[in-house]
Structure formats: C-alpha cells, structure tokens
Amino acid sequence: MSQTTLTASPALPAPVAGAAFMVAAGVAFAGVNTLEQIATTRLGIPAPTAAFLQYAVALLAVLPWAVRRGLPSLSTRRPWLQALRVLLAALGVQAWVAGLAHGVPIGQAVALVMTSPFVVTLGAALLLGERVSIERWLAVTIGFAGGLIILDPFAETFTAASLYPLAASVLWAGVSLVQKRLLVEDSPEAVAAWLLLLLAPVNLVLALPSGLVLPTADGWIAIIAVGVLTAAAQAFLALAYSRADAAYVQPFDHVKLPLNIIAGWLVFGWLPTAQLWIGAALIIGASLFLLWRESRAPEAGRATGQSPSSS
Template identity: 30%
Template sequence: MSTTRPATLTGIVCLSGGLALFGVQDLILKLLSGDYPLHQAMVLRGLTALPLLYLMVRMNCDGARLFAPGWTAAAARGVVSFVAYTSYYLALVALPLADTIALYFSAPLMIVALSVVMLGERVSLPRWIAVLVGFGGVVIMVRPGSSMFDGAALLAVGSGLAYALSMILARIQGGSRSAAVLAFHGNAVFLIGALLLAAVFGGGQFAGDGHPSLQFMTRAWVMPSPTDALLMASCGVIAALGLTLITQAYRIAPSAAVAPFEYTLMIWGVAYGWIFLGDWPDRTGWTGIAVITGAGLFVLLREGQERRSAQIPAE
C-alpha cells in the first residue's frame, strides 16, 4: 500500500490543476457565446490542441502507442468525452456559470457509482447515502416542474453522466496507455466531431431565434476579431494541458479517491461568474450547491477514513 498514497495525492493535484484551467475555458466560451457558434470555437480549440498533445506524446516517447492495438477503444472513449463537453458547452450559454458547474457536478457522484459497476471498487453504505443526498441536490438545482426550470439543466446533468463514463473508461484503459496518448485520442475525436457539426450548421441554414443553446449550436460561422480568435485558440492550449492532467489523475489513482476533488471547479465557477459576468446564485442555487458539495466532501472524507482503516492490520 505504500505506493498507493503518493499516486492518489499526485492524482488529486493533477485533477485540481486541470479543473482550474478548464474554469478559464468556461469563462472564455461564456463570453464569446453571444457572437460565435459553438462548433467554430470547438474547431479552433481542437486544431490548436492537436499539435500540442502530439508533442506531449512524443516527449513521453509514446509515439509508437498512438495506434497500438486497442486504439479504437481509446477513440470510443473520445466519442463519449465529445458528448460530455458538447452538452456542457450548450448548457453553459443558457445557464449561469455557477449553476452549470453545479449540475455538472453530478459527474463525481456518478463516477463513484460507476466505479462499483465497471471497476469492482467497493463503496460503503455511508458513501452510498452521500451519493443519494448529492443527487437530491441535483434535483434542487434542476427545479423540475417549476417556472424556473430550463431544459439546458438536463444538458448539464447529461454532460455529467457522459463525463463520468469517460473517466471510468480512462481508468480501464490507463494500464496500457499514457495520459498524453489518451488525451490525444480524445482531442482527435473532439476535432472530428466539431468539424462534422460545422459542416452541418456552419452555413447558418438552420439558424434562427429560439433557446440560447439552440442558437449557440446553429449560428453560422463569423470572421472573428484577432482578440476573439486568440481567445478561441487559447482554449486549445487549455484543453491540451487540462485533458492531460485530468486523464492522468484517473489513470493513476482510484476513481472514488480523486472524484470528490472535481468540486474545486465550483470555486472558480462562482468567482468567475461573479467577477466577470455579474452572476450570483440565488437561494435555491446556493442550497443545491451546498448539498452537492457537502455530499462530495463527505464521500472524500469517508473514503479516506476507510482507506486508512484498511491499512491497519487486524490483531
């Protein structure tokens, strides 16, 4: 067990750093969403990230593993990740930044549950109760049946489910592939998906008035200003570094141990939303955030206690 703790701590640091970077990307996309289509930002992000990720693969001496047997499974994981990120971005334009992140935080709860089914990891009854309480917080945030309900909230929850599945697949595939290789495949699929969306919607033939998420998807391509083009390209740099860090976290550490640290993104979401967008969660929003975050922290603390207890030899 002596090698488990360093690996877990390294995974936590990688995850927290990657999420701090993605918080910046969320803010950039939120700021640009009123003038540009999602697929345009996604294509520029993917084109910028691809050579950076390939460089990381080469620096890691993993070039020969890019298309080693089983690479199609890594590509399939990339499809799941593409669904996760696209759903998240579409929700982001319609909901306050903090609300979108809070709903997306169903992902760590789902990771804990999926780690049992797909990885055979053990989760105690108290942690299961915390997961259920956390999902109660998600229901509070979604506000089903109320006048405040927005269909984009379901996109945020759906992105959480797809993201959880992609991270579990990273854990399964991590034994034979480095984080850089997994991130490269993920970004390659992301770019292909973005190009397909651009081919369908880039001409603007489906654009029109309607829900903000739908407008963000169907808007025609626009020639960006130099500043905006640079911001879109910077998302590629963020993606290259963030994807590698997050994938590395789940590749080397137990999913149930690192998943609760997904909640560090909430700090950035609230701060960025307040400072740059003037968004501040209402009372219901804060209640949901508190329940979801509290459940995640309990899972973290309980998991740590159980891990330490398992290391104590029975007398």
C-alpha cells in the same frame, strides 16, 4: 490516472505544490468557461464550432511538447472501446458548450457537472458489477439530491438548456467507466494519447452537420485563449497528480466552483441563489465522503480519471 513519483522542489513541499497546481487548474478552467460563454453568447460562435475550435487549438498547443517527449504507442487491445471513450468525451464537450451557449450560469453548470462521480458510482454498480456499500449509495443519493435542488425543475425560470451540463456530467462519467475498463489491458499513456489525438477530429465531425462558422477577429482571440487555457488546465491537472497523491489533491478541485461563480458574477452579473449554495454543499459534501471512502479502501479500485471537461 497513474501516479508518477517526481522530485519536489526544495522550496515547495510536494503536497503543497500538488494543491497549488490543482487550484491553478481551477483558475484556468474558470477562464475557459468565461471566455467560452463570451465567444458563444456575445460573439456569435455556434456551440459545435466553438467546441471543435477549442480542442483543435488545445491540440496544437500541446502537440509540440508531446512530440518532444515522444508520443506513446497507440497500440490497444480494444480499439472500439478507445473510440467509444473519445466519442463520449466529445459528446460531453458538445453538451457542455451548448449549455454555456444557451446562457446557463457558469456556477450552476459547474455544480451540475460535479455530480459526475455519483454517476460513475452508479454505473460501476450497474454496468461493471462492482459492489457498492450502503454508505456510498447514501452519498450518491445525497449528491443527486443536490443536483435536483440546483436544477429546480418546477421553477418558472427552469429551461431545457439547464439539462445540458447534466448531460455532460453523465457522458463524462461514461468516459471514466470506459477508461476504468481500458486500463485493465492498455497503458495509461496509450489511453491518454488516444484522447489527445482524436478529440478535436471527432468534435469536427460532430460540428459539420450544423456547419462550421469562422469566427470574427474578436472571436478568434477568444477561441485561441480558450484553447491555450484548456491545454494549460490539463497540464496543471497532470502536474497536481504527479506531485501528490490523488486523495490529497482531489478536494482542492472543489475550489473551481467558487472561482466559476465569481467569474460569472464579475463578467455576466449572475448572482448565485440560495438553492445553488445548498445544492453545491450537498454535492461537495457527498463527493468528499466518497473520496474518503475510496482512500480507506484503495484495493476496491476506483473509476476515476480526468475528463476533458471545461469545468
């Protein structure tokens, strides 16, 4: 994501403002996940329909602002890569919402999605030919070990639905890898515009085979709130990265895990297991180590970028 230099508020230093916006994004995403799970598990909205409506409402929420600012050019040298990125993002959204619809605890789902940076590192080495140091391979191994501890595939409580957040993690890692390749030739504004304008239509196409189901009145309230919070969360992320360096604000993104765990406990009564805490500690520790390594060697390049995840 490109960094834009803005004048910080005199009352709030830029780094503090960036951290505050990142935490605000985490709060908004916790609201998104909680309401999305209520909409799908309690109000009966099918996961594909919920995913489409979420981003359709989000698009309607941000479009007036985008038009006032002037939509960036959609010109691109690689339209097929742009289309692939949007498709991967939409499939990731579908997998994520399917996991919530099947009752995967919010905290567990978020922790599994946090393995995405390790998939990016693995993909950058295997697909983009980037050199990966021994330290980064170690971090990737530890991160995946944390995910395996959380999944606990040999436990009696394990279900195939637990794999949906992991699938979303892999798909959103693919989004970051394609974005890394696109930014070599296309502007960040064009890359963002393609995703903004096409994510909802692609999710509509993915939802059509199972049939669109119109929500009830309560369902519409939940979905509209989810869409508005999704737009707000993305806006908070943009503000966070514009106010402070990514290496500074990124660690505050991990606040989303306890926030989602608390939301799952308060709304659904899900208490985190010891395995969740252990696995999450490994994932967060390994991701912070990767971030530290990247901040020391910015010239090596980064396969970063915000996915459209609801985490």
